[in-house]
Amino acid sequence: MEKELVELSVPQIKEVVGHKDNHDDFYVFRTSSGDHFLEGRTLRMKAFTVVLCTDGMENGSVNLRDVSINKGSLLMSFPGNVLKIESGYPRAIIRGVLLSQDFMRSLQVDVRNALPLFMRLAYNPLINLSQKQQEDIERYLDLFENIAENNSLIHRDEIVRGLLISMFYCINDMYEQTPHISDDKDRSVRNRREEYFAKFITLLSENFKRERAVGFYAEQMCVTPKYLSLLIKDFSGKSAAEWIDNYVIIEAKTLLRYSTMSIQEVAYELNFSSQSFFGKYFKHLTGMSPSEYKLSDK
Numbered sequence: 001m002e003k004e005l006v007e008l009s010v011p012q013i014k015e016v017v018g019h020k021d022n023h024d025d026f027y028v029f030r031t032s033s034g035d036h037f038l039e040g041r042t043l044r045m046k047a048f049t050v051v052l053c054t055d056g057m058e059n060g061s062v063n064l065r066d067v068s069i070n071k072g073s074l075l076m077s078f079p080g081n082v083l084k085i086e087s088g089y090p091r092a093i094i095r096g097v098l099l100s101q102d103f104m105r106s107l108q109v110d111v112r113n114a115l116p117l118f119m120r121l122a123y124n125p126l127i128n129l130s131q132k133q134q135e136d137i138e139r140y141l142d143l144f145e146n147i148a149e150n151n152s153l154i155h156r157d158e159i160v161r162g163l164l165i166s167m168f169y170c171i172n173d174m175y176e177q178t179p180h181i182s183d184d185k186d187r188s189v190r191n192r193r194e195e196y197f198a199k200f201i202t203l204l205s206e207n208f209k210r211e212r213a214v215g216f217y218a219e220q221m222c223v224t225p226k227y228l229s230l231l232i233k234d235f236s237g238k239s240a241a242e243w244i245d246n247y248v249i250i251e252a253k254t255l256l257r258y259s260t261m262s263i264q265e266v267a268y269e270l271n272f273s274s275q276s277f278f279g280k281y282f283k284h285l286t287g288m289s290p291s292e293y294k295l296s297d298k
Helices: 010-017 101-105 111-123 131-149 156-177 187-207 214-220 225-236 240-258 263-269 275-286 290-295
Strands: 005-008 026-032 042-045 048-055 057-062 065-070 073-077 082-086 093-099 126-128
Touching: 005 010, 005 240, 010 026, 010 093, 026 131, 042 240, 048 065, 048 131, 065 073, 065 126, 073 156, 082 240, 093 131, 131 156, 187 214, 187 225, 187 240, 214 225, 214 240, 225 240, 240 263, 240 275, 240 290, 263 275, 263 290, 275 290
Parallel strands: 005 042
Antiparallel strands: 026 093, 042 082, 048 073, 048 093, 057 065, 057 082, 073 126
């Protein structure tokens, strides 16, 4: 089992599994416990990842948060997330698709309609499907497999994009049936909050290693820090500062546990002025020092 963090893009994953084709933007796979590229590794995925467990059980984590993957579990993960999947019993069978960031950006999705799905994924990347829902997702994956293997298709990428958009809306409907975010009576208010939250999370994912001040994100969004904090807290239940701390601590824990960086190097990587300042920040939020965490099994 690999302890060190491994970063993998779609082409790199294809190289690992020995899959050869001329398409570096997506990869459709079907595999089982003991035989797949995810298992036993700590991976920072440079791809949007959709994984469906069709049988058996596996344990894992997304950004250090434990998840239990059972028959009917659908896991969706953003690029940059840290995934770890351990072998389980009974033997698990998983199917899925990996999509490069460039391919995801090329999708012609109605952002306003797609926001609820992506916001839900920020809270909970895994949902458990009914048998009918699982069969629906498997039909999409069947189509993806058939298209990916058909080298004679001139418009293969366009067909895959259309199917992906359809599948995402289907998954969003599944989330609507098992909501993770309470509905507001005023839909327009909810939409506005979602848009602010989406923009904040996008900015945060791009800048958290350098910027930890709420004021920076508020300035980028042309609002006051107080107003941004109220919006984020009202929508998500956590303040903007708490979201920032959460991103920084997850990255710090990941680097301390799975990289070869020293504590000082981690501190500089996350733009702390000194190792001492980083240590105080880390202990304040986790209850232990970086060195204690590095040696712990938490």
